[in-house]
Amino acid sequence: xxxxxxxxxxxxxxxxxxxxxxxxxxxxxxxxxxxxxxxxxxxxxxxxxxxxxxxxxxxxxxxxxxxxxxxxxxxxxxxxxxxxxxxxxxxxxxxxxxxxxxxxxxxxxxxxxxxxxxxxxxxxxxxxxxxxxxxxxxxxxxxxxxxxxxxxxxxxxxxxxxxxxxxxxxxxxxxxxxxxxxxxxxxxxxxxxxxxxxxxxxxxxxxxxxxxxxxxxxxxxxxxxxxxxxxxxxxxxxxxxxxxxxxxxxxxxxxxxxxxxxxxxxxxxxxxx
Numbered sequence: 001x002x003x004x005x006x007x008x009x010x011x012x013x014x015x016x017x018x019x020x021x022x023x024x025x026x027x028x029x030x031x032x033x034x035x036x037x038x039x040x041x042x043x044x045x046x047x048x049x050x051x052x053x054x055x056x057x058x059x060x061x062x063x064x065x066x067x068x069x070x071x072x073x074x075x076x077x078x079x080x081x082x083x084x085x086x087x088x089x090x091x092x093x094x095x096x097x098x099x100x101x102x103x104x105x106x107x108x109x110x111x112x113x114x115x116x117x118x119x120x121x122x123x124x125x126x127x128x129x130x131x132x133x134x135x136x137x138x139x140x141x142x143x144x145x146x147x148x149x150x151x152x153x154x155x156x157x158x159x160x161x162x163x164x165x166x167x168x169x170x171x172x173x174x175x176x177x178x179x180x181x182x183x184x185x186x187x188x189x190x191x192x193x194x195x196x197x198x199x200x201x202x203x204x205x206x207x208x209x210x211x212x213x214x215x216x217x218x219x220x221x222x223x224x225x226x227x228x229x230x231x232x233x234x235x236x237x238x239x240x241x242x243x244x245x246x247x248x249x250x251x252x253x254x255x256x257x258x259x260x261x262x263x264x265x266x267x268x269x270x271x272x273x
Contacts (some may be wrong), residue, residue, distance in 0.1 A: 015065075016044040016273045023059035025052055032067035038075035040237050042103050049106050056272075059213040059220075061110065062205055062270055063133060064117040070142070073124025077150075091252065099156055100125050105133040108228060111221045113212055117205045118142045119198060123180075124155065127191075131161035134224065136192040137205050144186045147178040164228070214268055217228045218254040 015038075017028040027048050030036040052058055053069070065071060074096060107114050107129075117240035118129045118138035123145040130136050130144065146162065148155030155175060162171035170189040174181065183195045196204045226245060233241065249255060253271040261268035 015041045016048055018048060020058075023057060024062065024066060024206075025058055025060070026062040029063075029065040029071060031244045032069070034069050034072035035065045035067060035126070036072050036075040036078075037100065037103070037129070038078055039099060041075075042099050043129075046103060046106060049110060050082075050113065053106075053110050058112055059217055060209040061112050061114045062117055062209055063107075063114055063129070064205075065119070068120045069126075070118045070120050070122040071122070071126025071129060073126045073128075097157065100128075104128060104157065104161060107132045111224065113220060113224060115205055115209060115212075116192075117201060118192070119201055121145070121180075123147060125157060127174075128155075128158045128161040131158070131165040131191060135208065137194045137196060137201065137208065138183050138192045139187065139198040139201050140195050141182050141198065142183045142186070142192075142195075143180050144174075144180065144183075144191060145180040146174045149176060150178040162191075164231070216254040216258055216268070216273075218252045219249060221259075222249050 010183075015029070015031050017030045019026040019028070025048075025183035026047065029041065029045070031038065031041050034118060045061045049061075052061055067152075069131070079089070079093060079096055082089035085092060113135065114133045116136040116138075118136060119142060120139075121143050122130045123143075124147060127146050146155050146158040148158065159171075159175060162174060165171070166174075166189045181189070183192065187190045187195055194204065222245060226241075230241065257271060258268050
């Protein structure tokens with residue numbers, strides 16, 4: 001039986017709950033009722049993600065949340081209080097948005113795939129967080145929103161995330177209207193992969209994580225590293241890099257084992273598993 005470790009740390013670490021089962025790590029936002037991404041919450045989550053990046057035995061990360069709201073985004077109350085600063089909050093706002101950007105780019109740069117598990121509302125930077133993850137599975141009652149235009153703030157971080165998760169017109173609809181969309185619309189837009197009943201959410205996410213964890217880690221890391229990079233290249237340059245990288249990938253121990261297992265009609269045993 002897989003070893004299960006649960007850690008409920010003291011402040012600020014108890015803002016993020018950590019549970020590991022085998023090669024799968026579940027990180028749960030634990031700042032109800034809104035799970036706002038305060039400075040303390042983001043720093044706690046970044047600490048976990050930075051540690052995960054260096055753990056070669058870890059294959060999949062799940063990002064979930066407690067309560068009825070996945071995340072209401074950055075802590076607007078925390079930020080608004082800084083308007084009383086001498087610079088009207090300029091430095092505080094810049095630091096808050098930079099920290100949020102670091103969280104999103106850290107998720108993208110992680111070698112492991114990250115699955116968002118959403119039950120409830122994901123709004124503002126919470127929606128951006130969903131878009132930053134590699135996969136997203138939600139309940140049929142989950143909702144999503146990028147409401148920056150409702151409060152006069154251009155949601156630039158959400159622009160970056162949604163532009164990479166949805167088509168231009170669908171992303172622009174969310175960004176320009178600030179309206180909430182339901183789970184079905186989010187799936188149509190490409191923001192989520194699957195919609196499941198609430199009672200099966202964790203079961204389905206765990207199944208996806210197990211399937212991903214059973215595949216070649218070397219191949220998956222190569223795919224994730226190349227995915228965003230190739231998007232900024234011309235088609236010719238992307239294919240040229242892909243051909244070179246795929247040739248190198250074909251020489252790895254995982255590829256030797258995988259090809260041998262396929263030809264022998266057996267289940268591969270990945271090196272280092």
